[in-house]
Amino acid sequence: MTVELIEITKIYGNKKVLDGVTEKIESGEFFVILGPSGEGKSTLLRIMAGIEKPDKGKMVVDGKEITNLPPEKRNVAMVFQNYALYPNMSVRDNIAFPLKMKGLKREEINERVEKVAGLLGIAEILDKKVTKISGGQQQRVAIARAIVRSPSYYLLDEPLSNLDARMRTVARGELKRIQKELKGTFIYVTHDQKEALSLADRVAVLHAGKFEQVSKPKDLYDYPRTKWVAEFIGDFPMNFLPGEVIGEKCQEVGFRPEWVSVGKGEYTCSVEAVEAVGDSRYLVCVFKGYGITILSEDYYDVGDEVRFEVNQFRKFKNGLLEEY
Numbered sequence: 001m002t003v004e005l006i007e008i009t010k011i012y013g014n015k016k017v018l019d020g021v022t023e024k025i026e027s028g029e030f031f032v033i034l035g036p037s038g039e040g041k042s043t044l045l046r047i048m049a050g051i052e053k054p055d056k057g058k059m060v061v062d063g064k065e066i067t068n069l070p071p072e073k074r075n076v077a078m079v080f081q082n083y084a085l086y087p088n089m090s091v092r093d094n095i096a097f098p099l100k101m102k103g104l105k106r107e108e109i110n111e112r113v114e115k116v117a118g119l120l121g122i123a124e125i126l127d128k129k130v131t132k133i134s135g136g137q138q139q140r141v142a143i144a145r146a147i148v149r150s151p152s153y154y155l156l157d158e159p160l161s162n163l164d165a166r167m168r169t170v171a172r173g174e175l176k177r178i179q180k181e182l183k184g185t186f187i188y189v190t191h192d193q194k195e196a197l198s199l200a201d202r203v204a205v206l207h208a209g210k211f212e213q214v215s216k217p218k219d220l221y222d223y224p225r226t227k228w229v230a231e232f233i234g235d236f237p238m239n240f241l242p243g244e245v246i247g248e249k250c251q252e253v254g255f256r257p258e259w260v261s262v263g264k265g266e267y268t269c270s271v272e273a274v275e276a277v278g279d280s281r282y283l284v285c286v287f288k289g290y291g292i293t294i295l296s297e298d299y300y301d302v303g304d305e306v307r308f309e310v311n312q313f314r315k316f317k318n319g320l321l322e323e324y
């Protein structure tokens with residue numbers, strides 16, 4: 001189902017945490033809200049869940065306004081960071097709980113629980129106590145419990161954060177597969193850009209109370225609309241130089257560390273620090289008095305002079321991307 005946010009505003013004390021957030025999330029979309037800590041991601045998700053009320057603005061699901069509906073009337077699935085399973089119950093009873101609350105018949109409950117357990121690969125542990133299964137399995141049970149009711153939309157707040165890095169990558173893949181099978185509208189909050197860029201159909205970057213950019217992951221990386229986004233996205237921030245430094249008639253140019261060729265070209269910079277990643281290295285350099293970072297496949301060390309050329313760049317004016 002489509003989820004529309006219209007001018008959502010939230011004020012705590014004298015701080016405007018959300019300042020008119022507006023966006024239409026399409027049916028079946030995997031929509032990720034990305035932003036640094038404290039920008040209001042969880043607040044926005046709580047408003048979408050109905051746990052919190054906005055000071056201004058509306059929320060519309062499939063054309064129907066639900067701004068003032070409490071969570072239990074919204075048919076929304078929520079998976080939060082600190083999922084709480086019922087420790088005295090089996091996996092099966094945990095997943096079945098929301099259906100029992102709804103008063104469904106036993107056969108229907110069993111059928112739905114088994115279907116969702118199959119989807120999440122936890123069919124074999126249905127009769128175990130939740131205290132006797134691993135953290136990763138508990139996470140899946142929490143997801144299963146949230147999705148078993150066939151909700152209208154799904155809210156996920158950093159649901160994979162207590163898994164280790166390798167498990168997290170596997171779990172991401174599974175989550176994406178589940179979302180496709182369910183054809184669900186997933187709204188997922190994270191501060192982890194790798195997670196956002198690998199999961200999302202579209203990413204919304206939340207900054208200063210607004211969605212500063214809403215784009216496909218690749219566009220967000222290749223065409224950041226503001227300097228702030230360009231510096232926030234990427235292992236290293238985008239490099240910025242006054243246009244004239246590389247002979248361009250514009251206020252500023254921005255280029256990513258890998259948008260250069262190293263070992264040839266008309267420019268020279270000196271290496272101040274090196275960060276090795278796999279078989280490449282980021283060279284943190286000084287170029288004509290400006291700090292830049294470039295990616296090299298060859299070995300360079302601190303103090304070396306490096307030739308390079310810029311293969312592509314973006315033009316910026318007053319902190320905004322010029323039209324492309």
Ligand SMILES: Nc1ncnc2c1ncn2[C@@H]1O[C@H](COP(=O)(O)OP(=O)(O)OP(=O)(O)O)[C@@H](O)[C@H]1O
Nearest residue numbers: 012013017035036037038039040041042043044191
């Ligand atoms: N109930 C509340 N009362 C007062 N201030 C709050 C309340 N909830 C959140 N805030 C403040 O609103 C801001 C946004 O908080 P929120 O938890 O939404 O951010 P976030 O982007 O989700 O951060 P994180 O990634 O760390 O969870 C913070 O400055 C926080 O201190």
